[in-house]
Amino acid sequence: MYNFSTSVVIVVIVIVIVVVLVSTMSDKYKVNTGEKKTNNDALMAEINQQVYLHIPKGLAPAKIKSYVFEHTLKGHKKAVYCCAFEPTIGFLIATCSHDMTCVIWDIRNGSRVRTLKEHAGWIMHLAWTPDGNFLLTASADKTIKMWTVHKTFVWGDFECVHTFLGHTDIIMGLSITPDSSQLISCSKDKTLRVWDLKDAVKTMLRKETDRAQLYCIKGNPEYYDGHSLSIMKVCVNPNGTDFMSVSEDMTVKRWMLSTGELLLTYTGHTEPILGLDFRYDGVFLATASHDKTVKLWDVENGRCALTLRGHKDAVYDVKFTSPSNKGRFLISCGHDSRIIVWDSKKNFDLLHIVKSHLGWVLCLSISPDGYRFASAGGDHKCNLYIGRNRSCNECCGECCFDCRQCCSICC
Numbered sequence: 001m002y003n004f005s006t007s008v009v010i011v012v013i014v015i016v017i018v019v020v021l022v023s024t025m026s027d028k029y030k031v032n033t034g035e036k037k038t039n040n041d042a043l044m045a046e047i048n049q050q051v052y053l054h055i056p057k058g059l060a061p062a063k064i065k066s067y068v069f070e071h072t073l074k075g076h077k078k079a080v081y082c083c084a085f086e087p088t089i090g091f092l093i094a095t096c097s098h099d100m101t102c103v104i105w106d107i108r109n110g111s112r113v114r115t116l117k118e119h120a121g122w123i124m125h126l127a128w129t130p131d132g133n134f135l136l137t138a139s140a141d142k143t144i145k146m147w148t149v150h151k152t153f154v155w156g157d158f159e160c161v162h163t164f165l166g167h168t169d170i171i172m173g174l175s176i177t178p179d180s181s182q183l184i185s186c187s188k189d190k191t192l193r194v195w196d197l198k199d200a201v202k203t204m205l206r207k208e209t210d211r212a213q214l215y216c217i218k219g220n221p222e223y224y225d226g227h228s229l230s231i232m233k234v235c236v237n238p239n240g241t242d243f244m245s246v247s248e249d250m251t252v253k254r255w256m257l258s259t260g261e262l263l264l265t266y267t268g269h270t271e272p273i274l275g276l277d278f279r280y281d282g283v284f285l286a287t288a289s290h291d292k293t294v295k296l297w298d299v300e301n302g303r304c305a306l307t308l309r310g311h312k313d314a315v316y317d318v319k320f321t322s323p324s325n326k327g328r329f330l331i332s333c334g335h336d337s338r339i340i341v342w343d344s345k346k347n348f349d350l351l352h353i354v355k356s357h358l359g360w361v362l363c364l365s366i367s368p369d370g371y372r373f374a375s376a377g378g379d380h381k382c383n384l385y386i387g388r389n390r391s392c393n394e395c396c397g398e399c400c401f402d403c404r405q406c407c408s409i410c411c
Helices: 002-028 040-050 197-203
Strands: 066-074 080-085 092-097 102-106 111-116 123-128 134-139 144-150 157-164 171-176 182-187 192-196 213-217 231-236 242-247 251-256 262-267 273-278 284-289 293-298 304-309 315-320 329-334 339-343 349-354 361-366 372-377 381-388
Touching: 066 349, 066 372, 080 372, 080 381, 092 123, 092 381, 102 134, 111 157, 123 171, 134 171, 157 197, 182 231, 192 197, 231 273, 242 273, 251 273, 284 329, 293 315, 293 329, 329 361, 329 372
Parallel strands: 080 123, 080 361, 171 231, 273 315, 315 361
Antiparallel strands: 066 381, 080 092, 092 102, 102 111, 123 134, 134 144, 144 157, 171 182, 182 192, 192 213, 231 242, 242 251, 251 262, 273 284, 284 293, 284 315, 293 304, 315 329, 329 339, 339 349, 361 372, 372 381
């Protein structure tokens, strides 16, 4: 009897110790940002009721005719290089900056959810996995960090679980396959690297490693088909079979994802190419260049189908709107502080110009539901815009951010 009681006591003590240790380890790896945590059940109830409070009743993405300024997210201390909507819920957006931080925002009220600070250099680019479970950030410190999102207990509790090593210079861009299984990165070191995210997820390696790398495409034209200068951005085709890269060498290259084989090289831009994006169906590709133009390409044959002129200086980024409105609009931004909306239903005529930034506009992101887009740039801000079901020539003063009045530029 004595032995049985002693055993029970020992078992209870062991269970208590294990619970305490698990709790301690969990706290150890949480990102301490100082932001107030929110009860997940209460937040999810609020999500169900208030996600799209500002969207007019009866407005469907397919009925959007133009976009207007909504509000600004302020908090970064230096230029914002990239912004990206969380792909599954849609009311969170991540931004990364020259100030070496990545901030997660709630767009409904403009509040910070988390601030991530583990990089030792500027954060140049970021990307969410399509399933919304991970956020990846690329930095001038030559590393890529993978953050897991703990949705079970507290929404927005981010933990850095893996650091990818391999690049030898600033990492400029990231893109993730539609099935969330592979990551492609590009760098000023003239290489493209393909990483196995499944391996990283399985091991959850906290230490720095390059073991998840599948292959590398190097930029030595004598032995490889790679780029000869810095690679600025990379984008995976929505069909998941190939990906594209753009470079300061003024070329666009199409690669087979499974092997890294070069399929095609597109030429036509006369200065470095800085951004690119696929239309939702993967048939067309848009590129943005320092030569002040946006070009549309037929992906299959590499033919330039159209050249769009409207910017007065370098064009930094370009994005097609979401499949919910069949990629009707193409949006571009640049050094001239302009954001231009092009309408594919009118042969990509310039629909209207939005001027809401006080400096150059570096990046764009489209919300997963198709109702909004975001822009960010040299004025340290991220601006949000919402669709409306009337065109700009029906404007009543909403589209000019500076003066709140209609003007010839935007209407």
